[in-house]
Amino acid sequence: MESEDLKKLGLKATAPRMKILSFLETSKVRHMSAEEVYKALLEAGEDIGLATVYRVLTQFEAAGLVSRHHFEGGNSVFEIESGKHHDHILCVKCGRVDEFVDETIESRQRKIADEKGYAMTDHALYIYGICSSCQKKS
């Protein structure tokens, strides 16, 4: 019963929230815009408004259930929180997204924040390029 999970976070276990959460947990695609989540739920026969999708994703973000990314291209992209921090490398041709962790980069970032006198709260690293399969095509 995952409705308890939501309650622990101070969120009422409403149908839209449960549907969105379980959709994110089971989707094969990890990184999705609010619009994509909305459309996927529509096609699955769920009747949840776009505004609700935005609201719920924002609440989930505040609760630490999902994280939000600002990839190039304007709109926010969400993914269910895996617990492990990671950064992203994206294909500018096909939109493919891969994840990576690099402890050297992480510690360098902490060092830079320190040197500049900042108390670091967050960071975002996006590498853009052409993935191997798109390289073959061109």
Place this chain on the structure above:
Amino acid sequence: MESEDLKKLGLKATAPRMKILSFLETSKVRHMSAEEVYKALLEAGEDIGLATVYRVLTQFEAAGLVSRHHFEGGNSVFEIESGKHHDHILCVKCGRVDEFVDETIESRQRKIADEKGYAMTDHALYIYGICSSCQKKS
């Protein structure tokens, strides 16, 4: 005569372009949104439309004269190209922006792209935190 600079880039030396370019070159603030550039020019008595500011900044970006960043908060931020690649660390309280270069991070990024099979085209690294002066206030 900087109008020659624009012509070399294949851009007609129009009044709006010259005004925007010299404003960017002389502004004490390095990182500005299109709206901010537009308003600053208005206050300086220049009569340039917002659409033109957007168009010109986009053209300057294509010509390599300015670079565009997507800091958190939705809108694009522009800065005049300094020639030296650098990344950014931003204060989430006051909006202050500092720049840095870290060759270790740069080479690690190239390595990651390589390992993942990507032909890297670009990358963006943003560190967010609270700057020293904002830390004192709270």
Place this chain on the structure above:
DNA sequence: TCACTAAATGCGAAAGATTCTCATTCTTCT
């Protein structure tokens, strides 16, 4: 210097993403 042509500009309309408003519908608690 003058005139021509293509390119650039300004304005308002339009588009895309996200948030807001508010009447209606649920959840939770008793």
Place this chain on the structure above:
DNA sequence: AGAAGAATGAGAATCTTTCGCATTTAGTGA
């Protein structure tokens, strides 16, 4: 089951950026 407050859905509103088009301007050659 009933009450009170929170959440939802639909569309309006907002914000940023781009478009469309009539008008102006820069660049070129006579």
